[in-house]
Amino acid sequence: MAIELKKMLAEINKALRPELFSDYCPNGLQVEGKAVVKHLVSGVTASQRLLDAAIEQGADVIIVHHGYFWRGEDAAITGLKRRRLKTLLDADVSLLAYHLPLDAHSELGNNIQLAQLLGLTPTGELMRQNNQVMGLVCDLSEQISAQTLKQRIALALNRQPLHIEGGESLVSRVALCTGAAQQYIEQAAAAGADVYISGEISEQTVHSALEHGLHYFAAGHHATERYGVKALGDWAAQRFNIQHTFIDIDNPA
Ligand SMILES: [Zn+2]
Numbered sequence: 505m506a507i508e509l510k511k512m513l514a515e516i517n518k519a520l521r522p523e524l525f526s527d528y529c530p531n532g533l534q535v536e537g538k539a540v541v542k543h544l545v546s547g548v549t550a551s552q553r554l555l556d557a558a559i560e561q562g563a564d565v566i567i568v569h570h571g572y573f574w575r576g577e578d579a580a581i582t583g584l585k586r587r588r589l590k591t592l593l594d595a596d597v598s599l600l601a602y603h604l605p606l607d608a609h610s611e612l613g614n615n616i617q618l619a620q621l622l623g624l625t626p627t628g629e630l631m632r633q634n635n636q637v638m639g640l641v642c643d644l645s646e647q648i649s650a651q652t653l654k655q656r657i658a659l660a661l662n663r664q665p666l667h668i669e670g671g672e673s674l675v676s677r678v679a680l681c682t683g684a685a686q687q688y689i690e691q692a693a694a695a696g697a698d699v700y701i702s703g704e705i706s707e708q709t710v711h712s713a714l715e716h717g718l719h720y721f722a723a724g725h726h727a728t729e730r731y732g733v734k735a736l737g738d739w740a741a742q743r744f745n746i747q748h749t750f751i752d753i754d755n756p757a
Contacts (some may be wrong), residue, residue, distance in 0.1 A: 505745035506542045509533075509565065509598055512744055516736070519612070520605040526634045528575045531722070535572075535589065535596035537745060543563050543747040546737030550599055550728050552588055553753045559595045561749055566592075567740070568642035569733045571601020606732045610636050612739055614682040615640050617731035620703075621660045622653075622680075630679050630689045639681030639688055641695050642671045647674040650719045653699060661727040666705055668720040670713035675699045682728035686720075693718060703728040704757070 513533055519522075522531035535556030546557035549570040551563040558566045560590050572585070573614045581589060592599055607614045619640055630639025650673060675698035681688050685702040686709045691718035692700035700718055703725035715721035 507539050507744040508524050509537070509539055509541050509745055512541055512565070512740065516600070516740060516745065517600075517710075518555060519535055519739070520602055520736075522602065522605045524634075525604045525608075525636055525740060527753060529571060529573055529601065529603050531602050531605055532600060533598060533727075534601050535592045535597075535599040536594065537562055538596045541744075543745060543749070544737055544740055545749050545751055546733045547751045547753060548726050548733060550601065552584065552591065554751060555588060555597075556750050558752065559591065559597060559750075561751070562579070565598045565604070567600040567733060567737060569603060569606050569729050569736050571599060571603070584621070585598055602635065602733075606736060607729075609732070609757065610637075612732060612735045614729045614732035616743070618680060618682055618728055621731060622656055622701075624678055624680075628695070630681055630688060631696060633690045638684060639679060639691070641692075641697060642678045642680070643679065644676045647676045649673050650699065653678070653719075654705070654721065654725065657701065657721055657723050661723055663724050663727045665724070666722040667714040668705075668710050668722075669721060670716065671698050671718045675719065682732075683725050686722065689713060689718075689720060691715070697745075699729075724755075725757055 541564040545563035547554040550568045624642035626640040627643040628641040628662045677695035678699045679692035680701040701721045726739035737748040
């Protein structure tokens, strides 16, 4: 089956509501390709490797969490940016990108998808930015050890998290925010979390974890953000009756 690109875009925008967000990049259609879509490929980042793999598999549209045209970057179309855009335009393939709207969405978002993958049920919000939810707080029904949670993360993401052991061995309140959200460890501490899970780590994150007395898990920027775009791709495939392939281009960061 097939759907018009314009119709698909309108439906996805209706679901993710990008107009509600003040973001660092344009959300929605970033590069326009052919008018009709039969095969949607999803991936975390619109890198050259993802573009090449998607086009090889016959993608009409590529949908990602990390697209192009970030605020503050050089606007000139040169070097790797030229190669990526030329790849898309030559193949007549569209690029759709959803950044913050895809972190925050209550069903398809990276945060809720990660929580579900880890068997956690959200009981609150970590914080709000421009009135949009950023991160989740999950109260466990019974205490578990931080080591058990660490094993759960490693198993779910197929990757060992970096663990800063700043808290007690038993934990019951877990806060999480995917990607490069390590600075929100302050909000996690303020929310009374025993654990904060994000993607990346900075030098000062270690001190914050130790001094606030909580566990920090840097579980990978890429690894924590695989699941939103995959869920969005599955949702679109079902809704529009088109083919969907998620391509994981592994990234240790
Ligand atoms: Zn990200």
